[in-house]
Amino acid sequence: MKKLYVKKILILCSLFIFFASTKLHAANFMIANGDVIALSNAITISNSNSQPDTINLAAFGTYTLTSEAYTGAFGSSGLPIIWEDGTPTNELHILGNGATITRDITAPKFRLMNCINGKVYINDLIFS
Numbered sequence: 776m777k778k779l780y781v782k783k784i785l786i787l788c789s790l791f792i793f794f795a796s797t798k799l800h801a802a803n804f805m806i807a808n809g810d811v812i813a814l815s816n817a818i819t820i821s822n823s824n825s826q827p828d829t830i831n832l833a834a835f836g837t838y839t840l841t842s843e844a845y846t847g848a849f850g851s852s853g854l855p856i857i858w859e860d861g862t863p864t865n866e867l868h869i870l871g872n873g874a875t876i877t878r879d880i881t882a883p884k885f886r887l888m889n890c891i892n893g894k895v896y897i898n899d900l901i902f903s
Contacts, residue, residue, distance in 0.1 A: 805831050814832070843885045845889070857890040858891055858892060859894070868896045869896070870898050871898060873901075876900065877902075877903045
């Protein structure tokens with residue numbers, strides 16, 4: 776009986792150590808220069824994957840928006856709206872690396888990016 780009790784304790788301790796040491800890894804997206812579709816997809820995925828995310832844009836790249844990705848109650852924007860992803864700790868980091876997000880001169884008027892109830896950190900990115 777004592778051996779069975781010790782075995783159960785060891786199993787429970789092993790499970791506790793496993794789950795305590797397992798942490799959620801952030802999703803990292805590497806976006807090629809000019810790939811607006813990949814950038815839009817990365818934002819869409821980051822809105823729903825329930826983990827912290829980082830979007831890395833190409834160094835000094837240019838992302839030209841030609842149409843609206845979202846049109847609705849919050850107006851229109853060239854990229855998908857950034858929403859809170861499950862919990863406030865699931866933040867989105869956009870590392871611009873000197874890149875530029877711009878609207879094509881022939882495109883309709885819309886905002887470039889919109890964040891609603893989410894936590895977003897943008898670094899070294901030009902909006903024009």
